[in-house]
Amino acid sequence: MTSAPLIPPPHPNPHVPSFRLPPKACDTHCHIFGPNSLYPYVPERPYTPPDAPLEMFKALHDRLGIERAVIVNATPHGRDNRVVTDAIAQSGGRYKGVANVDESFSDRDLQRLAEAGITGCRFTFLPRLGKLPDMSSFDRIVERIAALDWHVDLYLPATLLSDFRPRLMALPIPYVLDHMGVVDVGQGPDQPAFTALLDLLREDEKCWVKVTCPERMSRTGPPFHDVAPFGRALIEAAPDRVLWGTDWPHPNVPVMPDDGDLVDLIPLYTDDPALQHKLLVDNPARLFRFAD
DSSP, X not given: XXXXXXXXXXXXXXXXXXXXXXXXXXXXXXXXXXXXXXXOOOTTOSOBOOOBOHHHHHHHHHHHTOOEEEEEOOGGGTTOOHHHHHHHHTTXXXXXXXXXXXXXXXXXXXXXXXXXXXXXXXXXXXXXXXXXXXXXXXXHHHHHHHTTTOEEEEEOOGGGHHHHHXXXXXOSSOEEEGXXXXXXXXXXXXXXXXXXXXXXXXXXXXXXXXXXXXXXXXXXXXXXXXXHHHHHHHXXXXXXXXXXXXXXXXXXXXXXXXXHHHHHTHHHHOOOHHHHHIIIIIHHHHHTTOOO
């Protein structure tokens, strides 16, 4: 798919947020793209990102006051995880990663990724990002990564949870649901999909949720305050299993966010400093195994 459409770059000048992040605050969902000259995008990619290399990534986090990050390898890089592992190697222990893997990876390949700072792998259940995972292959990979103490990251819309709930409940490892299940905010917090997400989060102690991507969910647009009740509900449901992140550089969003707005949403999700610390520091340190 060499004609994959070019997507917009991130916001060129995000404002310094009013909310001051605590020390060791972690952006648990962000990406690095390229540069293509060093880390080529795969031909079969669903979209073509402008380069958003490590230098831009670090500058953004310095501006926002973010000290730690979990870099999620995105679909344009396919199964080549070097863009993530090379960044981790330069981070002095401040970065971890989530890889893209398949059954072509040997056990030794997976072990090398673990040694390089990878703590999980990702599966995407959005048709626009490519064909859906083969579930028998998914099960086999999950069984193999359990030995590494990894988690599995799932870009799985909450509208599909009723179908996937039995499989999720039976997983032998922790799983993380991306982007608040990308629910339709216009349907309100009582909608069946969001209720199913809250129920799963409360009932399954292996379930974690990322309070991320309000720009994908909002009906009112920046600064995305209509998403705040959803973030509050998730934090109240399981304060020890929620995570926060930016999704920088924001591939395929309906409106490009100012990352300062995303930080300033945090006190609208919770104004309790103890809960903020769990969301931003304690929970990611535990799941991604940062050395404190």
